[in-house]
Amino acid sequence: MAGNLTRDEAAERSRLLTVHTYAVELDLTTGPDTFRSATVVRFDASRPGASTFAELFGANVLEAGLNGVALPAGEDGRITLPDLAGENTLRVVADVDYSHTGQGLHRFTDPVDGRVYLHSQFATADAQRMFACFDQPDLKARYEFTVTAPADWEVVSNSAHTSVEEVEGGRRWTFAPTDVLSTYLAVIVAGPYHVATGEYRNDPLGTGEIVIPLRALCRQSLAPHFDADEILDVTRRGFDFYQTAFGMAYPFGKYDQAFVPEFNLGAMENPGCVTFTETYVFRSRVTDAEYERRASTILHEMAHMWFGDLVTMRWWDDLWLNESFATYAAALSQTGATRWTDAWGTFADSAKARAYRQDQLSTTHPIAADIPDIRSMEVNFDAITYQKGASVLKQLVATIGQETFLAALRRYFARHAWGTATLGDLLTALTEETGRDMSGWSAQWLETTGPNTLRADFRLDESGAFSSFAIVQSAPEGHPTLRSHRIAIGLYDDRAGEIVRRRRVELDVAGPRTEVPALLGQARGDLVLVNDDDLTYAKVRLDEASLDTVLGSIGRISDPLAQAVSWTVIWDLVRDAELSPARYAEVVMAGVGAVSNASVRRTLLAQAVFAVKAYVPADERPAALKELADGLLGHAVAAEPGSHEQLALVRAFVTAASSDEQLSVIEELLSDEGTGLLSGVVVDADLRWSLLLRLAVTGRAGPERIDAELAADPTDKGRQQAAACWAAIPSVEAKTAAWQEFVAGEQPLNTLRWALDGFFAAEHTQLVEGWAQAYFDVLTQVADVWPSERVQTFARGAYPPARSQADLPALTEQYLAQAQPPAWLRRLVLEGRDEVVRARSILAE
Structure with missing residues (x-):
């Protein structure tokens, strides 16, 4: 910016x-x-x-x-x-x-062959x-x-x-x-790019064949890894779905998708030429979760062609109109048009968890935010603007119906095509289509903050049937709004080894208590699942017996979406210090084998490792981490050789390995000999770096091994991962050298992100304590000197860890009082403090 x-x-x-x-x-x-x-x-x-x-x-x-x-x-x-x-x-x-910061016209020289590549990135200004x-x-x-x-x-x-x-x-x-386009949507991509060509040709509207020239681009050194056919297949499916759903042909002629180096974002919706991070060009084996994520991003950006590009927000207050809609539309189109038919499960377990986390920070804000200037906007590219907003749209669709919602969008597109619009314009289209005044919905959902919590309150008669049943709604003290929710309640029974739904009731709940007469006389069963099918945006608490069922048998819940909702519930319990992190890891180990959704599996494995490293008390952590790593290794050994499941488990094992025996497995994988334990594992470039990073964190790999690996992989990705390894070496000298690189302000942003992760390895809390005050000193010095994107990356990534002995809340307040940073930077620092306070509250339980 x-x-x-x-x-x-x-x-x-x-x-x-x-x-x-x-x-x-x-x-x-x-x-x-x-x-x-x-x-x-x-x-x-x-x-x-x-x-x-x-x-x-x-x-x-x-x-x-x-x-x-x-x-x-x-x-x-x-x-x-x-x-x-x-x-x-x-x-x-x-x-x-x-530019060399990803803003404006960015210039990159490929370290592999010396070729130069340019791409523009103009959002927000x-x-x-x-x-x-x-x-x-x-x-x-x-x-x-x-x-x-x-x-x-x-x-x-x-x-x-x-x-x-x-x-x-x-x-x-x-x-x-x-x-006609907004300035932030203009684009130039230039360089000796490899180009794959294709075409979309179909009649989705029944009005005549639509032909759209398609191209996919990447730099030459990545061309051997570029699966353009898969990318163009998702693209064609997206065009079929969106043109039919929106009742309007794609408005911008041709459709190029360029995967560009050192891109700061996941992607950018420039009409006619979408730009993507090269992370989506898979030079090594990946799991289906990565393919699903790439497809979601392709479909997210395509949705912007109508919502954002054809009809554009008037000012950045309504950024959510772009991003929430595109996030919702991506999941909808994935479910309806691609092989990832369980995209709503991914949304429930992964996307919503990020929204709940963001919405419980002290810096939470309404979906329809107040954006007084550009810098305030930049930090609002967050989980409220994207995931919470999309969750609220999903809740709206559950209330008014998908066809009604799409009909309102068609009105909106037709009325405001090639112009700009506001939230009020969208509400007008919704009101006209539904016959309801939508201002109350907007006031409840878009203009307030904080999640509600829903729980079932019931009594049973002597036969075990409900004699009373109500949904109780509460709100945080600082965000007291009680909302109207469209929810489903599912009653599940344990039958022949599976937990299956016997009865489903869908209703609207409002206020502190809503009676549910439709469930009276129904047998309680083994699981009462509030917010079944994940219709609304709310935290959920289960009754004691239902929670016991989930903790003991979550892998046997037959419906993938119900299972995903249950996983989200228990992770939220960990975050609220209501469930032991070690117990959560045990539940993941017991249930992850039954998870069919690769993205949910990836999230669960990452959360299990994080829970043990960040939330288990120090004296219990080594044993808990060893137990978790042993479980992950056992699952990986038992998995089908060469499968996506095995790769996901191996990756998680690598991040958790700590004992001599476990680290020896990593050494064997990294050697030319490999290990007989893990038949089918291909140790390619990215996995090699992950293995080496773990050895660096645990003191088993020093600069010589890292330099040798970089010599074998002198790519920009290799440089990023080498920076993480150097910063992860557990010595004062290595940490000091890494810190000096950070504050010099010259690393590409992606390299800085990798290096910060290595520097703050969870095992190095005591080693990096000396940099707590230095963090605040650096922010004071660079806030008005570095580009704002670099300041944001450093402010987020370098906030000291929760286990630091420093009094971080006090240091934070001291910095805020003395430096008086601008509101956008104050927000980022407060978010770091909030996470520390939450982690310490969990550790104290």
Whole structure:
């Protein structure tokens, strides 16, 4: 993010300006440090004689003129535009810095072959790092890009190119004018990319065949690993589903998907050219969970083509309109159009757990958030904006019906196509379609904070049947809203070794207590599952007998979604210090073999290891960790050789291994000889690094072994993982060297994230205690110096661990009082403190 535009400034500029076109010429042949950017903007002003500003950040302005009159270059990335006419032309020519932080036009040199790759990333307000513009979402315009690039490069933008001509030093690419877009959605991808081509051809609307050219791109050194056919298959399925569901053809012509290096996000929904992290190019074996996650991301970004790109939020307060909808739509389309038909199970166990965690922090915020400026927006790309918002939409759909919901969306798209909209506009479409005033729903769900808790309160007669049954709702003291919930209650019986549903009742609950007469006279059974089918967003507490059933027999619950809901319930109990972390790990070990959903399995294994490392008391931890690792190894040995299940278990075992015997298994896997215990395990590049990291954490691998591994894998991924290994060496010297790398502020962000994970290995709590105060000192020094993305990464990743002997809450309050950081940074530090307080409360139980 470059400048920090405020909402008030954006509103004033929006009232003043109507922007028509950007003609942007880029010369990418001018050297490794800067590129030439020449921009002509044509726009109208509603009040001739008024003044405003345009943005261009990180540039040496060579020429700036408004309506033929020269302008000063401007300061702090803003070019003042005085004395506007009714119709205006702004021309700006500049040499602009390439980015190495993932913002603006990012430049990357592949360490494997020396090839150079570029990609742009403009959300939330970084288009100004590539061309002069009015960088806010509601000033939409058409873009005409012309790009001069080296002769062997491919250049991609939102629209298709209309010509490529040879020029001195390379080739000039001319692109067709785009449809009207927000600045943050413009895109340029350039470099010697490998390109796989395909086509979507179908008649999903029954109005004639729709043809969409498809391409998938990655850099040349990853091409041998690029499964473009799988990616394009998911893409075609998504187009079938969305065009049918939304009643509208894909609006942007062609559809490119570029997997680009050093990308800061999972993906970005640029219309016509979506960009993705290269994490989704699998150079090593992965489990089906990774394939499901990639498919979810592909479908999430595709949903944005309608919700976000065709119809765009007016300001970032309504970011949730984009992200919550796309998250919900991705799960819906995965379930309806792909092989991941249990995507709602993944959503229930993985996505919702993140939402519940975020919503219980002191920094929680409404889904429809108050965003006064751009920096406040950046930290709102969180689990409330994405997962809680999607959960609330799922609850709304359970209430009004999926077809009614989709019909309202069709109204919304048709009414606001190519424009901008607000929450009120969506509520209007929902009200018109349902005949209900949706303002009350919005007030309850979108404008309040904190999760409710639901529990069953019942009595049994002498036969074991319900003589009374009610759902009791409560709310946290600081967030007292009680909401209307659409829920299902399932009664489950143990039959022939399976726990199966006998009766399901669906109803609306509201207020502190809702009677459920439909269950009177029903036999209690073995499990009373509140929020069966995961319809609403709420924490759930089970009655004692039902909890005993879940803890003892969760693997025998026959329905995958009911099982996922149950896993979420017991993880929440751990987080609220109501269930022993060691007991949770035991339940995972007993039940994970029956989990069919690869993503749920991955989440459970990660949570089990985390629970033991973070929440088990220090004197009990070694024995608990050894027991868990032994269990994981036993499961891996028993799993089908070479299966996804075996790989997931081996990965988890590697993170938990601690005893000499367990570490010897890792040594054997890392050696050329392997181990006979784990037949079928392929020790490829990424698994080798995981094995080496564990040896580094436990003091069995030093710099020489890490250097040798990096020499064998000199890729950027190898560099990232080597940085984690170096930082994980348990010595003061290694930690000091790693810390100095952190504070130098030059590591790529992905490398910094890996290295921070290694530095703060759970086993090194005492070793890193000396950096608790240093963390706050660094934040004080760099908050206004580093790019905000780097500050955010450091603020999150370097907050000291809960087991530190330092008084972290006191140090946090001292830092906040003395440094007076901006609200967005204050929030990140408080979230670190909240997690420490929660962990310590669990440890104290």
